[in-house]
Amino acid sequence: MLRYPGPADRTGSRRANLVLLLRTLREQGQVSRAQLAVHSGLSKATVSSLVGDLAQRGLVRPAGTTAGGQGRPGELVELRPSSACGVGLDLNVEHVGATVMDLTGEVLLRRQIACDVPASGPERVLDLLAEALAGVLGDVQARGGWVVGATVAVPGLVDTDGAVVRFAPRLRWREVALRNGLAARTGLALDFFGADNDANLAAIAEHHAGAAAGLDDFVYLTGDHGVGAGAFSRGELVRGHLGYAGEVGHMTLDPLGPWCSCGRRGCWETQVGLGALLHACATPDDPVRDPALDPDSRMALVRARAVSGDRRTLDALHQIGAALGAGVAVLVNLFNPAAVVLGGYFAALPEWLVEPVRSEVAARVLAEGAGGATIVASRLGFQAPATGGAAHALRRVLDDPATVPIEEHTEHTEGMVAP
């Protein structure tokens, strides 16, 4: 299908060029204006003017001069790390948290607050989310930066605007006005806040700088009490018409299986969710099932037992691996992904889960060689959704640097603004 470029107005093309420079700087690190001109295809004069603009907005800074080479040395420019930041807010069964990503795409810091989310109810949890956010706003300010927005990662269905949680069975939330609640608590503007499904945001993080970097077609799986999927097709998330796509945890793969938090029977997450693992590998009073335990410490305990050859743990992992593979095979038949990225707790136990999933997929997928799908563990762990949330929040600057007001950043702009 051909695309028809519309007429580009002058403001639009200047904005597009600012975006282009910002992205080039993000990929290349320290570069001279001449190199920026080569990479962007813009004239040197335009590049100088645009770099001046970005400097006035506090987004770039000088980075010394090029060493060696012929001709006079070029002045290098780089993104100013302590400038615009995005925040990803985590909303989980057992904790809330905040993750900060800076303009270069690096995760600066994280904060986490333990909390029994389903038992606490939405009002109390929104208080804690606002508290976590206030904490990182202070941290960022102390480093000389500022936060441009916050996106909440929700284990459930979020409306297309990112304003309301429609249904999050594991949290026992229905119709929670997340955006209004956070704006009221923080005094920040409504459009500071966004929200999306946790698996979608994690998939964005994996696509940005994770196991799926550069892949147009892949599926990411969250692995927590619930299981969700974020699927990319042609380089974009498959969202569906109301944004509710990817609810893999509630595929009925065993019509006579156990009851699920959604009120139905035999959902896939009753077989492969964290609850199924803990139920299979530990008695109710086992410390590994203590809800106050943070996810990473819990998985460290399970790992240690598996490494030591504990029979009950290994049997549980065997059972989870087979059920995980059966469901992943459905996804591979449907999406023909280049990769399936196992996230959350699955990613903490790759030695025991990846191989069983691979062999189930190879046995159950119609296309030979699983249609070219590789099964890989995420390297972003439980933090993938919040990391994706931060990347998502940061996009308002990356997609339109002119949203950042021009201010006096004299300490940074010296010699950078074109006359």
Added chain:
Amino acid sequence: MLRYPGPADRTGSRRANLVLLLRTLREQGQVSRAQLAVHSGLSKATVSSLVGDLAQRGLVRPAGTTAGGQGRPGELVELRPSSACGVGLDLNVEHVGATVMDLTGEVLLRRQIACDVPASGPERVLDLLAEALAGVLGDVQARGGWVVGATVAVPGLVDTDGAVVRFAPRLRWREVALRNGLAARTGLALDFFGADNDANLAAIAEHHAGAAAGLDDFVYLTGDHGVGAGAFSRGELVRGHLGYAGEVGHMTLDPLGPWCSCGRRGCWETQVGLGALLHACATPDDPVRDPALDPDSRMALVRARAVSGDRRTLDALHQIGAALGAGVAVLVNLFNPAAVVLGGYFAALPEWLVEPVRSEVAARVLAEGAGGATIVASRLGFQAPATGGAAHALRRVLDDPATVPIEEHTEHTEGMVAP
């Protein structure tokens, strides 16, 4: 995400404008040059020049003058129906066929040849496909038109080039060089031929002018011996990284279910394929199971029995409806479509299948109200894949009218070529 329009060269923009006019004519029917200028945003002089170009290629013709209105009467232009046509070739378990679509999007004619495809083997079946194609090439020529290409609808996996059938379990085909085989038999150029999965092509047909017209997110289901899906997300087919997406027939929904043609157990199509229906509603010697029966006549027989209240038929349809709903619910949880279009034999029995599917989906989908998904029967019937194939073949003209050579169509171009 912003898109950056590239610099438009002059040839590229003329081609894009030809495409634009052709599409406008397709949507509007008979229009004056002045109306074309309004619809396209192009100047009247450009429109006149482009219309002259299209006329020289034999794609448009005069259509009288506008009646009434103020000022001098405008000369109307329309697409020339007997001009460029696309052919969709059908490749099914029990027949091969050819469908012709003209430039206006109308289906001109169809030919079908009964054939036991799995038993005949690829060489014999390619002979028959070439025979069906030769037949319609003659028909089109007799009407003063010409065929620009043919796309084969394959119930199985096709490589991304559309050249080779990788695996079609119901046909018992593996690695069949479709394009080479047809080019060798017909003497036509290799690039005359394309191929795609039947469900993908049917989804294109539904999106073009069927139950999913205008929908960006929907799922189409074939219903024949095999079951496949064509899923649209954001207005485009979800193809996966090697083009093998949509293999829903081989989702394992019943690990202890019957053996499937793919060599595995409990695939969804063993529960809901045409074979399952026939097995449940008729004894082996029942005329409804005669393989020589064409699909429409067979479904007419089943319908008549259902209408007359035949208990065995109604029980069979009840069983199929429940199993169909269970699988459709998985697809709705995964894709959150605005509609699921039931094609093939499902579409011939909507009174007994649509309602059971709706209620299963309502009961099993996490999002309230099935996430807004409606369940509808296709109006294109068993012909949807071939119709989509013809539409696909026609796209080489619609996407680039300049591929049609400029010839002397004096009987049509009189007064149409700008001086």
